[in-house]
Amino acid sequence: MKAHKKELTMLAVLVALFAITTLLNPTFLGADNLSNNVRHIALISLFALGEAIVIITGGIDLSVGSIICISAVTTSYLTMYLGVGIYLAAALALGVSLAIGVLQGLVIAWLGVQPFVVTLGSMLLLRGAAEVLTGGTDIGFQGKFPSFRFLGEGTGLGLPMPFWFALVAVVLTAFLMHRTLFGRYCYAIGSNAEAARLSGVAVQWVRLAAFVLSAFLCGISGLLYVAYLPTATPSLGNAYELHAVAAAVLGGCSLQGGRGSVFGVVIGAGILQITFNAVNLVGKSLWQNVVAGAVILTAVIVDRFLEKR
């Protein structure tokens, strides 16, 4: 399978990381630690999937972290300050996320403003809105809503609940991207938008849908984060858009568009999370970003060499 060579390379990197981390600190294999890793890989995968869809269409979404934050903050604000029921609040938070996605998509697809600029603007705007809304402080659930918190903290069949959400999202997204017209059109637009338009693809609608899907998955992630933590802070999701881009690129997406797979994004999320965990386990948590950056660079450089050969 030549098409999946990149993903297989990255899978090998993931396995190697797994082995190295185990050697460095055997507690890596402890049940709690593994379960924690699964939870975080699931959460990263969730929002990185949306980023990957956008990247495959040739765009980029920098608003990921801020939408996650807005979704979480909206939920706790509505419940704790306005007394709205938790599930209604969660639904409203999802609605807000979707609306943000629709607005971004409209500006990008119909007005033709570059995705980088539009999502950079909303990244700042939404982060700021979260700070204003919370007054700069945390809004915790204070022990309320156990059934909602279960979705973030709890386990089902021995696996963290976010894993099951991510599994559903991965399966649906894989189906969408690899088995439907919409998916084909995403790849076509990323590969050559003008040729896609002249082949009868409704380019603007597909672009819009990509940003809406990304915002929706961020909204879900935000809910799971607030359920897990269980508190919403205005700094929640800081730099997650970059984690999402990193996971997508590690997983074989090209920032030029037209390339990448859902399977690869999950591997990318795995590489990212295990790197973070490894650095913590060695007791050098300040080095987390240094090592993560180095792993990303090494992985893509190695891949480049393999590709050239």
Place this chain on the structure above:
Amino acid sequence: MLALSGVHKAFGAVKALSGVDMRVSPGEIVGIVGGNGAGKSTLMKVAAGIHRPDRGSVKIAGHTPRHPAEAIRLGVSLVRQELTQATHLDVSANILLGHEPHRFGRIDRGESRRRAIAALDRVGGGIDVSTRLGELSPGQRQRVEIARALSLDAKVLLLDEPTATLAEPDARRLFELLAQLRTQGLGIVYISHRLGEVLEITDRIVCMRDGECVAELVTANATREELVSFLAGSAQSDAPELPAPSEEVLLSVRGSVNFDLRAGEILGLAGLVGAGRTGVLSCLFGARKSDLRVRLRGVEVPLRTPRDALRAGIMLVPEERASQALFLDQSVERNIALPSLCRFVFESEPEIARPFTRRFGIRQGALAGTLSGGNQQKVVLSKWLALKPAVLLLDEPTRGLDAKARRDVYDVIREQASAGTGVIVSSSEAEELSSLCHRALVLSRGAVSGSLASGAINDANILRLAT
């Protein structure tokens, strides 16, 4: 001056060149002709130091260039095609890009201007050095490129399909310029599919096929038939008689251009570059907004987007294959099947594509970007044939194609017309239109300025109506 001997070059499993020899002396124009995939462009890139040969040697004045910058310094310049120019920068910046006169990194603007003007004078002048390159015509842009090469002290110019995007008067001007540069002692390598041009302006002709030189002729003794036989490796068949179109009006167009297209008719669009041929086709395909009122079999068709046109069965093979019609990093099957997909879940791409890949002998599963120009065009055609077009619009359908691929494209067009499809072909080659079309419309400034019957389509008549 430039000598290549025994050059071999392979890309992966594909042998692009196998043992090619070529010499260029000062003051001569060497023509290179050959089909797509014959290795002409690769040969030029090897000569310009862009590709290193696997075996064999490249010598420029006795030295072997290791990279493009060194080849340029030694005096060999590849005249780039317009796509690689910096269209946002002005003319002088383009001429001097990479060798700007400067002091400690600060560009000397007065000196830049002087050098740019001097270089432009050598190619005939008439271009303001402070114009943005994107505002110039293709012919002017090409002269800027040649001026750039001259300002780099080129001794040998390599031109790859220089007239592909030029209208007749611009091409004439280029030929005069090349003849003039020859008398100044430059060596010139001229690649073209247009055999007439090669016979007209070169001193020597090298024929290539499948990465080898199959013949080398002195132009004065060569004939067109001879060249064609070397290139195709077989004799050319005569064009078959076209059946007359039916009486039924298939497509009627009213507005800034007015004409009727009959079922089974092949209608040519002639005119100079910029006359609006591409514009008319884009409007008929809904890719560009227009005031045209279009009726298909008497029913008004709204044409706001290409989707509207496709729904009605109107399909366009656009001018620029790579940028407008193909997904170069996707497989042939995906390229062909994309507009035909309608099922929610599909395993059907190979099935949709197979009749066409089989018919045209295109390797299954290949990425579109790895195909020759001819096969790429067949992929674009297949994409629409799979949808059974009612009206097929073709914009310069054989640009950059070799003789064999051209014949295949003509066969497809004739076959479609015989089956009752209406076909509109835009071309800058009168010969192509006269051999292919029932009649041709001549466009001038976006409007129809005349109509020519098949027998009357020639350069003189087109020029008379177009100006």
